[in-house]
Amino acid sequence: MNYDEAYSNADFIKGAEAYPKRWAADAASWREKADARLDIPYGTHARQRFDLFSPKGIPRGLVVFVHGGYWLKFDKSLWSHLAEGAVARGWAVAMPSYRLAQEVCIADITRDVRSAVLAAAAQVAAPIVLTGHSAGGHLVARLLCADANLPADVAERIVGAVPISGVADLRPLMHTAMNKIFDLDEAAATAESPALQPLALTVPTTVWVGADERPVFLEQSEALATAWNVPLHIAPGLHHFDVIDDLQNPESGLMETLLGGG
Template identity: 55%
Template sequence: MELDDAYDNSGHIADAAAYPDAWAEAAADWRGVESAVGRARLNLPYGKAARERFDLFYPAGRPAGLAVFVHGGYWLRFGREDWSHFAAGCTAAGWACALPSYTLAPEASIPAITAQIGRAVAAAAAQVAGPVVLAGHSAGGHLVARMAMADAPLDQAVAERLRRVVPISPLSDLRPLLRTSMNAKLGLDPSAAAAESPVLGRPRAGIVATVWVGGDERPAFLDQARWLGTAWGCPVRIAEGRHHFDVIDALRMPGSALLGDLLGG
């Protein structure tokens, strides 16, 4: 359809097909190490559906708070097991980090997935005291931005603990996706696309939002990041030389600017 190429990341990244296997292998290795030293709690439920599960990784000492990373994949692909290693920067900095899975489209609609992430954040927050910060990539960037909004499906007590949100390469306006072939599986109509678009809402008072995007990403994703920054009046950081698949690598790097925006300091 009209905008398929605009939102096609794999078709414009060298060796794109190698990334999913590399992510899964690195995630399994890191998860194994953290489990062996007793710093991982895996397959924790936040609901009754098969994919309503999250993994929780702890730092060496008492956590400073809880970070949650929500994966992308156009709400159609992947699960928490593919991304465990992206918790490494948070745990090295003294934060616990939760990674949830969610029911994928077309089995679940995007509004239903948004509600699932609200439950996942609440379940993880019940395990870790202190402030809560959220990061998400691509479709996950959309989902964490939704958690920052006034109409987010979050318990009030959890919403009051939410301090910072970092959408990375987010899909912030879902209306263009109506003109892509993937919408046959996403099932968006104009009403749902508008209701689920963070650019058409505002974040809760007191939440610090920072948008990140790779400088070498598709123009559509640069637009999506800038649209959210403009709508929310928040900074948009452009990671020069990074594309859609490697912009998240900074989550693994203690002291990175991206982690600084997520964790504070």
């Protein structure tokens, strides 16, 4: 297998180069009209910040969305518009940035997201749902693992999770050029693979992936759903870059799965 090709998304999506500019524009437009508190710190690093988008009135709950980018790029500013669906349903949404793999290891990024969730939970006293896309799907799945050691007062508030198009087994990434940055060996890759770790929080969880994604992402999603014995939803007609669009639509199947009756 050519692992670099197998794990490349942009090379197989028509017009892929246009997506980041579109995301940035849509996110900036949403922030202008949203009730937003930006750059709330959860640590001392410049990237250890999260944005919090609030509905009118008392929030029914808190969604934490963690962005993707192969742990190598992007930040919270590109994804603000994806809070629209949850906010319309009366939920607050926290979107953190985190340190990137050029500076820290993936285990450190997992710890960043853990800290972000704890900080966001302190801002909104309500049930919590975790979701994230690509690398973010991996990161929110990691928080359900036993070694995340979430404090009991936060863990008991987590009522659901939807990892979207994540990498659940990091061992294949050891064979990609990206591993020059990740520096994963067998032990580190295994430790950071949700599909290979004990599940600690048995909250309602659905693994979500686009039907038109690269075969390895379908395989990764199936591996996580199988390991955890949770539902797998394969969204028809969607690829790795547009599988998250339905987070903007409060009536979408993705939002219904994420929030249920909430």
